[in-house]
Amino acid sequence: MAAAVTRFFLRGAGSKVPNTGVSTRGHSSFGATLLKLSPSCNVRTKTQRRHAAHFTFQPDPVPTQYGPTQKMNLFQSITSALDNTLANDPTAVIFGEDVAFGGVFRCTVGLRDKYGKDRVFNTPLCEQGIVGFGIGVAVAGATAVAEIQFADYIFPAFDQIVNEAAKYRYRSGNLFDCGGLTIRAPWGCVGHGSLYHSQSPEAFFAHCPGVKIVIPRSPVQAKGLLLSCIADKNPCIFFEPKILYRAAVEQVPVEPYTIPLSQAEILQEGSDVTLVAWGTQVHVMREVANMAQEKLGVSCEVIDLQTILPWDTETVCKSVVKTGRLLISHEAPVTGGFAAEISSTVQEECFLNLEAPISRVCGYDTPFPHIFEPFYIPDKWKCFDAIKRMINY
Amino acid sequence: MDRQGNIINPSEDPKLSKETVLNFYQKMTLLNTMDRILYESQRQGRISFYMTNYGEEGTHIGSAAALDPSDLVFGQYREAGVLMYRGFPLDLFMAQCYASTDDLGKGRQMPVHYGSKDLNFVTISSPLATQLPQAAGAAYAIKRENMNRVVICYFGEGAASEGDAHAGFNFSATLECPLIFFCRNNGYAISTPTNEQYRGDGIAARGPGYGMLSIRVDGNDVFAVYNATKEARRRAVAENQPFLIEAMTYRIGHHSTSDDSSAYRSVDEVNYWDKQDHPISRLRHYMLAHSWWSEDDERSWRKQSRKMVMEAFEKAEKRLKPSPELLFTDVYQELSPSLNKQRESMWRHLQQYKEHYQLDLYDK
Ligand SMILES: Cc1ncc(C[n+]2csc(CCOP(=O)(O)OP(=O)(O)O)c2C)c(N)n1
Ligand SMILES: [Mg+2]
Numbered sequence: 001m002a003a004a005v006t007r008f009f010l011r012g013a014g015s016k017v018p019n020t021g022v023s024t025r026g027h028s029s030f031g032a033t034l035l036k037l038s039p040s041c042n043v044r045t046k047t048q049r050r051h052a053a054h055f056t057f058q059p060d061p062v063p064t065q066y067g068p069t070q071k072m073n074l075f076q077s078i079t080s081a082l083d084n085t086l087a088n089d090p091t092a093v094i095f096g097e098d099v100a101f102g103g104v105f106r107c108t109v110g111l112r113d114k115y116g117k118d119r120v121f122n123t124p125l126c127e128q129g130i131v132g133f134g135i136g137v138a139v140a141g142a143t144a145v146a147e148i149q150f151a152d153y154i155f156p157a158f159d160q161i162v163n164e165a166a167k168y169r170y171r172s173g174n175l176f177d178c179g180g181l182t183i184r185a186p187w188g189c190v191g192h193g194s195l196y197h198s199q200s201p202e203a204f205f206a207h208c209p210g211v212k213i214v215i216p217r218s219p220v221q222a223k224g225l226l227l228s229c230i231a232d233k234n235p236c237i238f239f240e241p242k243i244l245y246r247a248a249v250e251q252v253p254v255e256p257y258t259i260p261l262s263q264a265e266i267l268q269e270g271s272d273v274t275l276v277a278w279g280t281q282v283h284v285m286r287e288v289a290n291m292a293q294e295k296l297g298v299s300c301e302v303i304d305l306q307t308i309l310p311w312d313t314e315t316v317c318k319s320v321v322k323t324g325r326l327l328i329s330h331e332a333p334v335t336g337g338f339a340a341e342i343s344s345t346v347q348e349e350c351f352l353n354l355e356a357p358i359s360r361v362c363g364y365d366t367p368f369p370h371i372f373e374p375f376y377i378p379d380k381w382k383c384f385d386a387i388k389r390m391i392n393y
Numbered sequence: 394m395d396r397q398g399n400i401i402n403p404s405e406d407p408k409l410s411k412e413t414v415l416n417f418y419q420k421m422t423l424l425n426t427m428d429r430i431l432y433e434s435q436r437q438g439r440i441s442f443y444m445t446n447y448g449e450e451g452t453h454i455g456s457a458a459a460l461d462p463s464d465l466v467f468g469q470y471r472e473a474g475v476l477m478y479r480g481f482p483l484d485l486f487m488a489q490c491y492a493s494t495d496d497l498g499k500g501r502q503m504p505v506h507y508g509s510k511d512l513n514f515v516t517i518s519s520p521l522a523t524q525l526p527q528a529a530g531a532a533y534a535i536k537r538e539n540m541n542r543v544v545i546c547y548f549g550e551g552a553a554s555e556g557d558a559h560a561g562f563n564f565s566a567t568l569e570c571p572l573i574f575f576c577r578n579n580g581y582a583i584s585t586p587t588n589e590q591y592r593g594d595g596i597a598a599r600g601p602g603y604g605m606l607s608i609r610v611d612g613n614d615v616f617a618v619y620n621a622t623k624e625a626r627r628r629a630v631a632e633n634q635p636f637l638i639e640a641m642t643y644r645i646g647h648h649s650t651s652d653d654s655s656a657y658r659s660v661d662e663v664n665y666w667d668k669q670d671h672p673i674s675r676l677r678h679y680m681l682a683h684s685w686w687s688e689d690d691e692r693s694w695r696k697q698s699r700k701m702v703m704e705a706f707e708k709a710e711k712r713l714k715p716s717p718e719l720l721f722t723d724v725y726q727e728l729s730p731s732l733n734k735q736r737e738s739m740w741r742h743l744q745q746y747k748e749h750y751q752l753d754l755y756d757k
Contacts, residue, residue: 097582097583097585098583098584098585104583104584104651104652124554124585124589124591125521125551125585125590126554128556152519152520153520153521155520156555156557192442193503195501195502195503196518196520334735364720365724365735366732367724370492371715372720374750375720375739375750376720379749385742
């Protein structure tokens with residue numbers, strides 16, 4: 001295969017391209033255009049194969065209660081929510097790095113042209129600036145939707161979020177608040193993002209009373225939950241599973257609608273094991289529930305937590321009282337991850353109902369690695385195996 | 394040097410030897426060739442990501458040549474030419490982009506996150522501008538060693554908006570660090586043009602505000618970059634102070650393979666820089682005028698350089714990926730007991746479910 005590749009490269013190289021002569025003016029193409037490989041040489045050797053997605057997106061039934069729907073993927077459902085917001089709230093502004101041309105994930109496409117560049121705009125490249133600016137917009141009574149380009153790059157804004165946004169209302173005796181602020185950020189693994197385009201940093205912020213944290217699993221959920229965050233009178237962080245931006249497609253209502261925060265959703269009822277996840281991992285869990293049913297005859301209850309902070313302890317604990325077993329799974333490292341918090345609360349609330357130790361299937365305690373991602377992530381086989389062990393406990 | 398490769402002011406001709414200039418040219422063009430092949434290979438899904446250096450070759454080679462090989466480099470990500478100038482072999486560039494077992498970074502980072510201890514090039518990190526205050530600290534430590542070394546820190550005009558950039562500038566000035574801040578002002582930060590990044594007079598104008606010497610230079614003139622960096626280095630060492638260089642250039646390629654720049658800038662704009670003011674063609678004009686280079690030389694060098702890159706490319710493509718064992722090392726210097734348990738449980742799992750993992754692609 002490699003030999004064929006070389007041939008194609010060299011054949012390309014032989015074909016003449018304008019401006020390659022030494023005496024011509026343009027530089028344009030040293031080593032050149034020439035390298036266009038014919039599609040036929042795109043046959044891959046084993047070492048080149050990219051891994052298939054680790055999950056299968058499962059669309060929900062088409063919602064009927066919110067009027068007409070349209071086919072949208074997850075980034076389009078975000079755009080739709082932002083569009084509704086700009087249309088209905090004249091104070092609303094949307095900003096961040098590269099937001100004006102539509103954003104690197106295309107979530108704000110068309111909005112600047114539709115609503116003007118004073119409402120949808122680029123900021124200088126500075127996350128602490130973006131969040132601080134957003135807090136200020138909200139303190140002045142307007143609605144701020146701030147985009148951080150990747151959740152991995154939210155940390156320069158950590159101080160603004162943790163020490164400022166989260167504490168504004170409390171420290172001023174409720175004289176001032178920044179409840180009009182929503183921070184959006186693409187989140188989670190994508191298959192090849194490595195250390196800084198893969199992280200799930202929700203647990204850092206879950207240690208921070210005063211902010212809400214929300215993570216949707218699908219386009220329909222994303223729009224309703226984002227609109228709830230924007231409407232909510234507390235600063236919210238909305239993490240968007242970026243692997244779903246294009247991969248997840250559903251019929252999404254065109255009109256605005258909200259989905260309540262701090263309410264988990266039971267996606268599938270079951271009697272033997274409760275599976276809790278959020279974002280992309282919900283789809284892994286759904287598949288695992290099917291595997292457990294088919295291969296082990298085990299009935300799983302699948303819960304999408306949706307809001308990480310403040311989270312719905314009641315729904316989760318009720319389920320565990322029924323099933324007696326709990327598996328929690330997230331991509332972030334296991335130590336200090338949000339699964340630890342859930343596990344600890346459930347242990348306190350449901351100790352006598354538990355048939356097996358609560359199981360956490362999460363990322364390892366390492367940075368998110370590039371080439372080792374298939375081994376790092378809490379994939380369906382690891383989750384399946386954990387269920388097996390709980391049942392056999 | 395003007396666009397036709399003529400030296401405008403003879404007193405500023407660095408008067409480099411033919412051999413040196415040929416080396417500049419070969420490194421700039423080799424970088425360009427490597428970029429084209431790796432860009433194309435990403436398009437075909439052979440590597441996961443790539444960032445080209447098109448149009449900025451002059452800033453890399455001109456600055457790298459003015460340094461001592463022992464000077465410590467902190468880069469952003471678009472400075473592969475600096476590493477190439479220092480002698481980083483094509484095989485290792487390829488190994489990093491392919492995340493093969495030969496990658497010095499052990500396959501952990503995305504493509505273009507090179508690093509080399511031997512060549513004093515600190516491994517690239519994606520979060521922007523974090524390297525600026527780090528470079529100040531490194532320069533401070535190097536100053537105390539008294540070895541006549543400096544630190545050079547590269548960054549984009551976009552990254553210069555980060556809070557860390559302010560910290561880096563101010564720390565290095567107040568703590569008198571022998572440090573060259575090298576800003577590649579290439580007109581864009583992804584889609585954001587400079588007039589949405591700052592309203593002052595560029596990055597160089599910030600120097601005086603920090604009590605820092607600064608200069609703006611034509612980044613597409615490799616000799617001008619060389620001169621500026623040489624002088625910055627001289628003063629940084631002699632006077633233990635930071636020096637800010639703003640090299641004006643243009644990002645001819647897309648930001649990365651994830652970007653399509655036609656969404657925010659015109660083809661005409663890109664063509665203008667590509668055709669009218671390219672650092673490689675400027676230098677070629679200079680060499681032609683001196684009869685140091687001919688059409689035959691160009692042809693055979695092209696062929697040779699392409700062959701070199703292709704050979705390295707093929708070699709890397711065939712190699713295995715690093716052992717999954719390396720997922721757990723280097724988190725800490727030592728493997729903690731709890732991480733060791735996780736490591737063991739991963740291997741147990743992979744053993745039990747091996748048909749679901751492509752272990753044959755990885756080293757044992
Ligand atoms: C802290 C942080 N925020 C955002 C990003 C995403 N990002 C990567 S490159 C880039 C633009 C950088 O532009 P510039 O500094 O001008 O460098 P250039 O790409 O032009 O060489 C952005 C926003 C990042 N890597 N780190
Ligand atoms: Mg730039």
